[in-house]
Amino acid sequence: MAARSAPHPTPLIEVRGLAKRYGGVVALDNMNLAVERGTIHAVVGENGAGKSTLMKALAGAVRPDSGTILLDGQAIAIDSPNAARKRGIGIVYQELSLFPQRSVLANLFVNREPTRGGFVSVAAMEARSRDLLDQLGLHVDVHAPVSRLSIGEQQLVELCRVLLEDPRLLILDEPNSALNKRETERLFTVLQRLRARGNTMLYVSHRLEEVFAISDRVTITRNGRDVLTKDRTALTIPEVIEGMIGVQHDVLFPPPLPHRAGQAGARIAVENLSNDTLRDISFTARAGEVVGLAGLEGSGVSNLLAVLFGTEAARSGRVTYPDARGLPKHPAEAARRGVCLVPADRRRNGLMLDKSILFNISQVAVGAGRGGSPWFSQSRALERANRQIAALRIKARSPYSLANELSGGNQQKVVIGKWLEIGPRVFLLDDPTRGVDVGAKREIYGLIRQMSADGGIVLFSSTELPELIGLCDRILVLYQGRLAGELSGAQLDSRTLLHLINTAELPSARDSGPEFAVPGAIGVPEGRP
Amino acid sequence: MKDETMSQQTAPRAPEARRRLPDEIGVIVALAVMMTVIGVARPRFLNPLNLLTILGHTTFLGMLAVGMVFLLAIREIDLSVGWIFNFSAVFTALLMVAHIDPWICAVAGVIFGAGLGLLNGVLVTTLRLPAIIVTLGTFSMFQGLSLVVNNSRAVVPPGQDSSYFNAISAKLFGVLPVPAVVFLVLAVAMHLVLHRSRFGYRVQAVGSNPEAAELAGISNAMVRLQTLVLMGAICGLSGAMYVGFRGAIDPNEGSDFVLMVVAAVIIGGTPLSGGAGTVIGAVIGTLIIQVISSGLIFFGIDATWSTFVTGAVIVLAVSLDQIVKYQRTRRARRARPSG
Secondary structure, three states, X not given: OOOOOOOOOOOOEEEEEEEEEEOOEEEEEEEEEEEOOOOEEEEEOOOOOOHHXXXXXXXXXXXXXXXXXXXXXXXEOOOOHHHHHHOOEEEEOOOOOOOOOOEHHHHHOOOOOOEEOOEEOHHHHHHHHHHHHHHOOOOOOOOOEHHHOOHHHHHHHHHHHHHHOOOOEEEEEOOOOOOOHHHHHHHHHHHHHHHHOOOEEEEEOXXXXXXXXXXXXXXXXXXXXXXXXXXXXXXXXHHHXXXXXXXXXXXXXXXXXXXXXXXXXXXXEEEEEEOOOOOOEEEEEEOOOEEEEEOXXXXXXXXXXXXXXXXXXXXXXXXXXXXXXXXXOOHHHHHHOOEEEEOOOHHHHOOOOOOEHHHHHOHHHHHOOOOOOOEOOHHHHHHHHHHHHHHOOOOOOOOOOEHHHOOHHHHHHHHXXXXXXXXXXXXXXXXXXXXXXHHHHHHHHHHHHHHHHOOOEEEEEXXXXXXXXXHOOEEEEEEOOEEEEEEEHHHOOHHHHHHHHHHOOOOOOOOXXXXXXXXXXXXXXXXXX | OHHHHHHHHHOOOOOOXXXXXXXXXXXXXXXXXXXXXXXXXOXXXXXXXXHHHHHHHHHXXXXXXXXXXXXXXXXXXXXXXXXXXXXXXXHHHHHHHOOOOHHHHXXXXXXXHHHHHHHHHXXXXXXXXXXXXXXXXXXXXXXXXXXXXXXXXOEOOOOOOOHHHHHHHOEEOOOEEHHHXXXXXXXXXXXXXXXXXXXXXXXXXXXXXXHHHHHOOOOHHHHHHHHHHHHHHHHHHHHHHHHHHHOOEOOOOOOOHHHHHHHHHHHOOOOOOOOOOOHHHHHHHHHHHHHHHHHHHHOOOOOOHHHHHHHXXXXXXXXXXXXXXXXXXXXXXXXXXXX
């Protein structure tokens, strides 16, 4: 790789001391990066490490607070996506930004359609895109709407659209999160062909195996900083994992609370649960326990929680709840039986943003119940709101403040508070600290401990490993819809967990085989903090 | 941090009032200004008898507007209301023609209207279609069936000196027409239902964020169904009373209701984005439409202009709604603490 970049001693793009804060949350804190010409440069890191913010800063979608970006050794300002495009920086985001109802061609030339005599010229579009489509191996009807293509093909259309701008730097932000194995391989072939042509690429991912398969150089990020940059050949997966995890902030996690007596018997038992995504999942969770759920995007963690809450159907298997009954048929039944779900996307699935805290806290107590008074008492709603505002320390001007006016952490507390009002027995928490600042995270951890100490059964999914390690008694890891393994006690450490999440390599807990067998061993597991 | 939170809690703002009243005060002021302007120019307009006539005219349409508030609040719209009204009235009148006790006929009319609403509701929930699509179809179905059963002729029930007809056309305290009283009582009741009942709470929740409501255990389908049945029942009540009040039902009565009903609700301040609604606003909105058309007559302007003016008022009201919403989002963005 070094040989290829020799004629250009200055890197194509260089980032020095980039910083970006969102309110109290530090997204970037002294980030440095140098990408050499004609290489595929991978940026890895856990959620919240700052990878995506860095890419957005390079693509002009985010303005950094301080720091410099140098292109060809010259400091430049990228203050809009258009400015980035003019400088030759193209980005393919994780989420597709295509127009599903429009044709492939129309999508490829959005906003810069070639014209002939004032009319959009389809012939010119075809001529200009044909070569590139061939190179990408995308043999589809270019006049058909994009929605008819597979997700993988759509991703390639998106890539093709960016490539038509002939960018000097191509940024791929988790481009294969929606791709299957074959599509990923196809994507990688394309990337390698582009590199051979001399293109430069920045590749963001947290799937380490793929990073090792495609990249020339790797930069590890953590807490908004670059930790390490090395040639891929000089790195091993365990080293990268080590760099991504770093030192944990144990202080964040409150110690377990003493359990209340008399509740220990309650448990939830899942046996051979299967549906379109899930395959043969079995486990139990007891009252007073925090059970973690971990897995990559698409591994089935969210689906498992959805099935348990009654929003997704199970095809086979048996689930027994503490009330000795089976799966709820719909959320209303779940709510009435004391099963609650704190959804990952609180703004879309948890809150009525144009309504007050008072209104939102009453969602379940007033909305879900059957029988009882047909009236909605404002004074009782106010009682509920004040009770939860005090108990959860929700920072708001008054119970009449709109949910939309609250910060992320306080919004999440409102979502939790609406459920606490009905005293649930089973807590399904789907990544409850996503996008929440550190202070609020700590308080939410305390709440989770409290739920468990009060005799609740807590299933807690998260994309942040330290959280899972710090809070959970046991962690179930899902991989492609099946239970890849279960970690508890001394096994609970980040390296083991990250390995299991990425590779499904540990033997499942139900197997009688060796309990701890990591190929290419990554050192002695740490005890629980 | 804790202290700060506590001190903020001990001084709660004036409840609801701060947020909700201005909407309705706006339309009330608009109505008052309109009446004053017309009254100053044509004092005869403010004659109590004339005002009561206006109130009487608004009754049947106004009741539909009260129900429509609930539909707009769940982000739906029922286009078939005019023909549910008409069909229920025809049904009631035909039962009376068959010499059934008029009071029973009236009750049957209300139930019949609720049944038509139930049909709308079942179609909406089983087909998972927006009500605007389903009711576009049932609009014509109900119209067609109504025309079939009344042979495209007015239905005139016999025995119009019976207690039902007397009761409906009576005037409370010698001045207030009974249908107007029923209208106002219904409006107050529905206002309480929207803001103080669990059904009303669910309506607002589903309208504000259907996905979050579903995940909080509020069945969207059930709320849609109930709202459409309520709408149908109110149309049935309006239709049954219309027969008692006018003593006949024309084959085309109600054909032009839906636009005016929706206009009244929107003018009244119910946001098009759903999640909230104002019954009182809808009542005022109905009155505004009626005052416009009567006022034009008092100014000697051809009555055909009233359609244009009503339309212009809708555009004005919707623009105001949009401006208010825009400023609210701006305020919300500024108020949100950073971190």
